[in-house]
Amino acid sequence: MSLQHLLTELVLMPIIAFVVGLFLVLMMRKLGARIQRRVGPPLLQPLYDILKLYGKQTQISHGLIHEIGIVMAVGGYIAAETFLPVPGMNGIADKGGLVTLAYIMMVPSLGLAMGVGQCANPNGSIGISRALTAMFAYDIPFILVIFGVAYQYGTTSLTDVIAIQQQQGMAGWGVVQMPLLFIAGLIALPAMMGKHPFEIYVAPAEIATGPMVEMGGKFLGGLFIMQCFQYYTISVLFVTLFLGGGENWLTFLIKVFAVAAIPLSIAYVFPRYRTEDVLRMMWKWPVILGLLGLALVMG
Amino acid sequence: MSLLDKLLILSLLTVVLALFMGNRKMAGWSVTVVYAGQLVALWMMSGLGYGEISEIRSAVELTIWQYRLHWQFDALSWFFAFITVAAAMLASWFSAGGWAQAYREQGGSIRLFNVALALNVLGMLVLLASGELLSLFIGWELVSWATFMLLALGSMRYAMHYLVYAIVGAVVILAAMLMTYVQVGSLEFNQVAEAAAGLDNTSIWWIGGLFVIGFGIKMALLPFHLWQTKAYAATPGPGAAFLGAISSRMGLFAIVLILVKLIGISRLLEMPISFTFLSARDLLAWVAVFTIIFPTLTALRQHDARRLLAWHGIGQGGYMLLGIVVADDLGSAGGLMHVFNHATYQAVLFMSVTAVVYRTGTSDLNKLGGLFTRMPLSFLAMLIGIIGLAGLPPMNGFVSKWLVYRSLIIDGSPMLFLGTVIGTLGTILSVYKLIHNTFLGQLRLEHETVEEAPLSMVLPMMLLSAVIFTTGFFPGLVLGWVASVQAAVGLPVLAYHAGGIDSANGGLDMIWVVSVLLAGFAIATLIFFSGGRSRRVHQLDNYAGGHFLTADTRYQYSDNFYPGLMHLIGPWYRSSFKRMEQGLVSMLDFLSMLASGWHRHGHPSFYLLTLVVVVLFTVVM
């Protein structure tokens, strides 16, 4: 593969991720609206929001780190997208792999945490403390899932994982091979997306949207972009691990939207847990299922 | 006279120089220059590090009772020595300028500090150069006493705790050596290694176990870790940076020597523990994992920056041991590389915290905050340090941890893997607390006039930060040394390239990872600046539920930073763990009181007595 080809992919992958992410956000808002018995926002609403926020004429910053934090948050995800193979494009998936991706996905969190910390707002700091605690909670089942998949397919390379699944057809999909791990991952999914009942770090009624509390204008716009990337990354990762990746764009997008629809639709019928209940929830059922699943995989 | 002798002489010269320079202004600088000289001498031996030479022998030999003591350097020694001397040089550089002056003004003795540091380096070099077990023991004792001296500069009480541990450790090691001698009839490495293959499991259990306990105390393996935190935290800043960076790794060096070189990890696998599915290696791996988890979670509760770091120092040791006992090419490379990585970021973190203490006079995380605007470079150093410590890309800590994770996946040890990940996540949590409470958040009014640390402190930090980033970008720089160490101690050798690891099923290329990450940041910056111009506002211009914030409100969220987590693990932490710690500490206090009594009254009988008891015990066995 030529360098030019690779560079094109590296440019295209984040752009695709952003566009798909916009529609994932739209889907979330539409789903919520339908459950709440109303119409919901128009088609391009997420885009309007972001453009409007970037078009603000006065922007309030709390200092350099506030700005760098947003840059890190968005940039981390832009980088992460190039590690996620999509149909026809592998990007640099073979240079990192599953473990690298899992850790690169923490870079935006750390960036955001820096930015919020600089705002000197206790609400934001509590939000970050909760977000990191939530990360601690969901990463444990998630890491079991990653281990299981890596062990099952004998590789940490995402391209290999997809290739093996696609060779074996539907029967080789992770969901068939490792149903228990799939369920464990599914339970962790809403927490990874930060949705109810695990939405502890936004919690408007408690800490006034936590990390977003001092974010306005392009700062908030950056977070909206980050949210698009976040939804995309997590659902694509899930599709890659368990649903055989994408053979073509159609099936790929169907899978991505279907996976994302699960946490996004249950989000609206749950309140949020307390922080320690999130930990308890995440460290109990998905971990038990994950360990059983691992026992099956390794046995 | 070989290069090694020159190095040791140079090191001895450092001690003498430190002694003569005393409290003069130039003392720190002159010592630093000699450390640099040592570094040059070491660099001249870099053939060891790149596997071009297998060993350099010292010309000095001693024969006592027909027993030949000799010293030599191989790749392993060179790797550790290089880190040691570099850390000492940077710590000395860091301490030479403003810090020394302030320390002197507070009534500290720079002479003592410099001598203690130089003695530490000398002791460590002697230890690393040991050619057989007895010289190892001599080096070990040198290091122990030198460390004691450095620790005693901080807090006598905690230094005494250490001393108790160190004496127990020394006795245990001595016992192990006696047993070895009784069983093998020699203390030469090759002979021991040859004989080890023929020994029965019980003997290996005893010898290996005693050695691991003895050296593990220095390395602060669980459950022998309790002395370290408080002692390191109390040590004068640059001293803590040096100790945190490398001192404990001497234990690891010795363990690698014993377990890998003499006994062999594969041998451990053949030693099952009755009634379990575990082998001796698994036991060690689990000790390593617990060494990762418990101290890391304990660090979460600390509100003193130095203690927090010291707890992490213990926790990170677990990764190294774990990597080494996994013993495949990836894992052991990860463990060994982590020694280097850990030294870099731990030093930079301790330095940054020391810089903060230097400027504000406190390392209590509840009394700091918002210092970024006043000490941006120290912030940068700490940021890079914590990213390394947390093991996130693009810093070097990620590479070594990645190697460990990868080897655990290949090895098929999900629970160990889970343990390491818990450690990493716990680290992320507590380092965020560290940087948030120090540099982010509300700037306290009394700190509004604080300045950046002086250049003499900032430069070493920046240098180390650069090293952390560079070796994260091009891990091949360090992996080369690591590979020759692996070859030297008989481990499978890692296939590496400049950017990381080639592997058929999932490699790592940090050059790409970091480049893409940087490109991502660049694009994000472009996106960010496509938005309107921003204006900075004062921290009181802040959302407070529509309220007016006033200068007398303290709204920095600092204490009990992760209450949700503590609601869950807090009871465990408070009851069992803390009580155990308290019990041990009070026992220690008692013992150290005894020890200090003997020490003051000059009763060597204590040591003799213990020695005799242990010797009798082993002989009877």
Place this chain on the structure above:
Amino acid sequence: MNSEIEPRLDKLLAGMDDVRVKLIRPRRIRIDVPSESLPTLLELLQGKASYVHLSAISCVDWIDNGEFELVYHVWSYESQSLVSAHTRIPRDPGVYLSIYDLYQPAAFFERDIHEMYGVFFEGSPDMEKFILTEWDGPPPMRKEFNSEEFVNQNFTWEEYRPEWLEEIEAEGGGIVKPASHARR
């Protein structure tokens, strides 16, 4: 049941000779009491007659008499009747005893009365400003404070005089504004 209340209260209050009890209608009893006996009365009502719920404390400013009237409304869940204990204190200096140790809800009402009327209650846990923290005028509920005058001094009004209104007014119609209601 209710008819029994008054005799029972009479018996209870026999020892207090300066108390006047009056049954207004079923479940509503008015007791007039001098200010120095009120705490005793309330203690009796609460301790002996199960009037445990303090419904409200009302203050009335009788500026012509130079007095504040304090009305304590207490309710009994058992006998299901409400006693209003009326007492009067001099307007100047406007200091009275708190009944916080009998009825905890009193803290809120006393604080409110302190704010609005300037009556100070000794022994009340918190006499700091609560609602009018950013008000530095006189206690506004006192009769001598004229809110309308204050408003006319401090606020301006949006003029709204469209042409059509002027036309109507020219014809003699429109909004009739007495001189006393004219706003500046």
Place this chain on the structure above:
Amino acid sequence: MRAENYESISHPPSNEFELNFGPNHPGIEGNYAFRVKVNGDQVLEAKADAGYLHRGFEKLMEGRLWIQNLALVPRICVPDPVPMEVCYSQAVEDLCGLQAPERAQWLRVMQLEMSRIAAHLFAFGGHAATTGMYTPSFWGVADRDLMLDRFEELTGGRVYSIYNIPGGVRRDVPDGFLDRLASLLDYLESRLADYDNLFFRNQVFIRRARDIGVLTQAKALKWGVTGPNLRATGLAFDVRRDDPYLVYDQIEFDVVTEEGGDCLARNLVRRGELQQSIRILRQVTARLPDIEGPVRAPIPNPLAWNVPAGETYTRVESSKGELAYYVVSTGGDKPYRVHVRGPSSMHAVQVLEKLAIGARLEDIAQIMFSLDACPPEVDR
């Protein structure tokens, strides 16, 4: 807001920090503030700060005619304005010795219960939102809107109806109103099952709300708690039943109680009362056609109405607790003094301050909403 507030004062070393809840905070009902000192997530000290909605009602009422005040009173409590009107009208009637005709009394009961349903739908929607669950509040507010439609039809006003006047109500029900109300009641009752599944029996919500903000009966009595909050501690007290007004003594209904005294119990009491209100309204719609007569007793010219001198204390049960008016007349055309005992003035200040101590940060909003504290009643 004053310049000296920005002057340098050094911070004492402390593990606590201050957090301002409100006035601009989604965890606060209305325009109200709450300043808390926190360590970690544990509230050490809480101070209520009111007055953001202060209009000086009681002062204003002293300056207006008896009849003009009718327009003011509902604005004291925005989500549940009808009890205010009824209570004030009753006070004036009491002073004048007027008696509202029976039909008017039934209409008042109808309106009170309609208002109670609306208020409860609003309240538990708000409570759900504090735990992060917005769907019940979306549903609740939309269903409340249907009730407001009926209000609009009956009175012409959606929120502030000003339907009651001393002596009765302004007009009779429109044609077909009772049928439409009955069908709305059927609809609401059918919706209850949905609400149960979504909210009241939601395990996550129960986990969130159980044993939070516990108010024992002894404490509740000591702190002067009234209304649903008191009933949630197991004491079956209801002004409607135990100090009856209007025609409540002719109506069958249960006083809903729960034992827990926590957020969950308070919430369930409201749910039970919603059902009871539907039951009362069913009785009203059944009985009302049979009751003949005027809806208003004759009153003198309201613009020159001198109410006889005297004083009275009237109470009604609003959706938030015991509402009382103390009205003093000196025989003039304006009241001499009106004192409003806002039903939640006790809950929003003292009870909340005490319950907040030792509570967790995440539960503050929930406790406030479960007490159904209504700030305008505190501020007046």
Place this chain on the structure above:
Amino acid sequence: MKRKDISIPVEQPKRSNPLANVFDELMDFCRSRSMFMLHYCTGCGAIELPPAMTSRFDMERLGIQPMVTPRQADILLITGYVSIKTLKRVIMTYEQMASPKYVVGICSCTVNGGMYWQSYATAKVLKDYLPVDIYIAGCMPRPEAVIEGLRELMSDIKQGKANSWQRYYKNYDYYLGNQQKLFGDNWQTPTDIIAEARHYNLISEQTEGKHTAVLQQHQKPLEAFEARLKHQQGQAREQ
């Protein structure tokens, strides 16, 4: 009292690049289609906002969404009377919002004090203290009216007419004067509007005047902490 005429001519920036206008129009369109309103119930009119937001009238289909903090919000709804205590918070909140920002005065009370015209505790004419983009009169206006008013605002924004926020910067002296009259001379918000106007080049002759001079007398400077290596100011103070 004669009211000062504070309307400002809308300056049409001269642009040579035809695309710039297209871009501005796109931005105005996005602004009109995405309005984040501040979740701040200042008065009783707030009770009609939940119906307007929720299932029945569903503001979100117009892109209107409640937001929690002033930083995130675009429109500030003053729902009803503002007591003086609230008005201070409202002004601070308004100043914390990022421009372009719009103020909507809901209910009669914001127009002229409404039924509380007698009250000593409420401010009467909102537009004396804040630049109001649109009034929605009524006591209280129905949700339909609220939405209608917001649609009106939307069309104003789309046409680039809703620029009251510029008025606040350009006539700051006038607004500050009214605020000082009500709150006293030592009134100060944490946001430095004059510096902000200067930073964004929104300053005019009427930005500063005698009232801002009073402010500067009392003002404690709240300059942002800039990241710096040496603390020159502190040294200067010591000398």
